[in-house]
Amino acid sequence: MTVTAPAPPKTRRVVFPFTAIVGQEEMKLALLLNVIDPTIGGVMIMGDRGTGKSTTIRALADLLPEIDVVADDPFNSSPEDPDLMSDEVRQKVAQQIPLTIAQKKVQMVDLPLGATEDRVCGTIDIEKALSEGVKAFEPGLLAKANRGILYVDEVNLLDDHLVDVLLDSAASGWNTVEREGISIRHPARFVLVGSGNPEEGELRPQLLDRFGMHAEIRTVKEPPLRVQIVEQRADFDRNPPEFCNKYQTEQEALQQRLVKAQTLLPKVNLDYDLRVKISEVCSELDVDGLRGDIVTNRAAKALAAFEGREEVTVDDIRRAIVLCLRHRLRKDPLESIDSGYKVEKAFNRVFGIEANEE
Numbered sequence: 001m002t003v004t005a006p007a008p009p010k011t012r013r014v015v016f017p018f019t020a021i022v023g024q025e026e027m028k029l030a031l032l033l034n035v036i037d038p039t040i041g042g043v044m045i046m047g048d049r050g051t052g053k054s055t056t057i058r059a060l061a062d063l064l065p066e067i068d069v070v071a072d073d074p075f076n077s078s079p080e081d082p083d084l085m086s087d088e089v090r091q092k093v094a095q096q097i098p099l100t101i102a103q104k105k106v107q108m109v110d111l112p113l114g115a116t117e118d119r120v121c122g123t124i125d126i127e128k129a130l131s132e133g134v135k136a137f138e139p140g141l142l143a144k145a146n147r148g149i150l151y152v153d154e155v156n157l158l159d160d161h162l163v164d165v166l167l168d169s170a171a172s173g174w175n176t177v178e179r180e181g182i183s184i185r186h187p188a189r190f191v192l193v194g195s196g197n198p199e200e201g202e203l204r205p206q207l208l209d210r211f212g213m214h215a216e217i218r219t220v221k222e223p224p225l226r227v228q229i230v231e232q233r234a235d236f237d238r239n240p241p242e243f244c245n246k247y248q249t250e251q252e253a254l255q256q257r258l259v260k261a262q263t264l265l266p267k268v269n270l271d272y273d274l275r276v277k278i279s280e281v282c283s284e285l286d287v288d289g290l291r292g293d294i295v296t297n298r299a300a301k302a303l304a305a306f307e308g309r310e311e312v313t314v315d316d317i318r319r320a321i322v323l324c325l326r327h328r329l330r331k332d333p334l335e336s337i338d339s340g341y342k343v344e345k346a347f348n349r350v351f352g353i354e355a356n357e358e
Contacts, residue, residue, distance in 0.1 A: 014240035018059035019250035022229050024052060027215040029303075030323050031060050034191045034212065036261045037302040040295055041212030042170055042192030044155070044203070044327065048219045052229075053195040054153060061108030061149050065255050069147075071100040074139040075186050076107065076147045083173065084147060084187050107148030109141050109190075111166075113157055120162060122186075124179040137184045142166075142175040145190040155194030156203050163203070166192060167210040205331070209288070212295045214327035216340065261305040268301040270312040278317060280350045285343065287328045296324040314351055321347055 021028065030043045045053050070077040070089050078084035079101050085093070092099060111120065122140035141150070150166065152158060169175045175188035194203075194211065202208070220226050236243040244251075275297060282292045299320035304312045322343045329342060347353070 014244055015058050015062040016055050016233075016236055017244055017247040017251055018056070018063040019254055020232060020236075020243070020247050021052060021056055021059060022225060022232065023220050024056060024217050026323065027053070027056055027217050029319070030213045030215045031056065031191075031193070032258065032306060033299050033302040033320070034193075035060065035064065035258055036306055037265055037298050038189060038191050040298050040302065041210070041291075042194070043213045043215055044208065044211040045193065045195040045215045045217060046198050047195075047215075047217030049197055051217050051219055053217065054151075057149070057151050057193050057195070058108060061106055063251060063255055063258075064106040065259060066103040066105055067147060068101050069104045071102040075143050076104065077187070078147065084189060086186050107144060109145040109148060109150050111141060111150060111152045111158075113154055115141065115162070117162060117165065120165060121175055121177050122184075124177060124182050124184060137177070139186070140175075142169050142188040142190075143186055146187050148190055150190045150192050152192070152194045154196055154200065156196040156201050160204060160207065163207050167207065171210065208327045209291060211327065213299065213323040215323060216326070257306065257308075260308065261302070264308065264310065265302060265305040267310050268304050268312060269310060270297055270301055274300075274312060274314065274317060277350050278321070281321065281343070281346050282325065284346045284350065285325060285329055287325060288330070292325050292328045296321050299324050314353075318347060318351075318353075 018028075027043075027045055027047075030045075034040050034043055045057075047053060067076075068079055070079055070085075073086060073089060075086040075089075077086045077089040079089075079099050082090060082093075089099070118140065120141050122143055123138045125136035125138065150170075152163075152166065155163065169188040170190060170192040173187060173189040174185050176183060176185040178184075192211070196203075208214070220229065232243075278296050278300075279293050282290075282296070285292075287293075296317065300312045300316045303316045303320055304310070307316075322340045325343045326340045
C-alpha cells in the first residue's frame with residue numbers, strides 16, 4: 001500500500017525553455033539521448049565561452065517530467081525499482097511498510113569547482129556511529145543527484161581524483177562511502193554532464209574515454225542567427241513567464257516524446273549486421289577497449305526510440321557515431337584533422353556510403 005503526498009507548489013525560478021534554444025543541435029541531441037538512456041554514460045561538452053552550454057543543460061533539467069519519489073528520502077528513491085532504492089526504503093518494502101510517495105521535479109545538481117570529496121560523496125559521523133551505534137550518514141551531492149542530472153562546469157579544471165569518483169558512480173549507479181571500518185552505500189544513478197573550454201586544457205584521455213558522448217560546440221557565425229539569439233535572450237530577460245508561455249506547447253510535446261521514447265527503448269532492435277559494422281568502424285579507427293562499440297549501440301537505439309521507431313537505421317548510426325567515438329581516438333600531435341571528420345570517413349568507408357553524401 002502506498003500513500004501519495006501532494007506535489008509542492010511551483011516556486012522554482014523560470015528557466016530559458018529548451019525548445020527556444022537556437023542551433024547547437026549536436027549538444028541538444030547528445031543530452032536528449034542520455035535522458036532517454038542514462039546508461040550511455042553522460043556527455044562531455046567542449047566549446048567556446050558564451051555558447052549557451054549552462055543555459056542548455058538547465059533548460060533540459062527543467063524540461064523533464066516529474067518523477068515519483070519516496071517522500072522525505074534524501075536519495076530520491078524510486079517507490080518501484082529496487083535498483084534505485086536506498087537500503088532503508090528496500091527494508092520497508094520487504095517488511096511491507098506503506099511508503100508515502102511524492103512527485104518531484106528531476107533534480108539538476110551543480111558541482112562547484114572547489115568541492116571536497118566529502119561534499120561530493122557524503123560523510124559518516126564516526127563519533128555518533130561509535131557512541132550511539134547508528135550509521136550516521138550525511139548525504140552528499142551524489143545522493144541529491146540520484147535519478148537526476150549532475151552538471152560539472154569546467155570539468156577539465158576539476159581534480160582528477162574527483163572526476164574519477166564521479167565517473168565510477170555514474171558507471172556503477174552506486175556510491176560507497178567507507179570510513180574507519182564503517183561502510184555505507186546508496187544509489188547514485190544520474191546523467192553526468194561535463195562542460196569545458198578547450199583553451200583551458202583537455203581532460204586526460206582515460207577520463208575522457210569514460211564519458212559516453214563528446215559534443216563539440218562552436219560560436220554561431222551567421223549574423224542573422226546571432227541576431228535571433230540576442231533578440232530571444234532580450235525577450236526572455238524582459239518578461240520570462242511570458243516568453244516561456246510562447247514555448248509551452250512545444251515544451252510539452254518534447255516532454256511527451258521523451259517519455260514515449262523511454263517506454264519504447266527496450267523494444268528497439270539493432271540488426272546484427274549493423275552491430276558488426278559499428279565494431280568494424282571502431283576497429284578501423286583503432287579505438288581502445290569496447291566502450292566505443294557499446295555506447296554507439298546504445299545511442300543508435302535511443303535515437304530510433306526518440307523518433308518513434310523499433311528498428312535502428314544506418315542513418316541513426318551515422319548521426320550518433322561521431323558523438324560516441326570522436327573523443328576515443330588516439331591523438332597524433334602531427335595531425336590537424338578534426339576527429340569528427342576522421343570518424344565520418346571511416347563510417348562512410350565501412351557502410352559503403354559515397355563520400356559526396358558527407
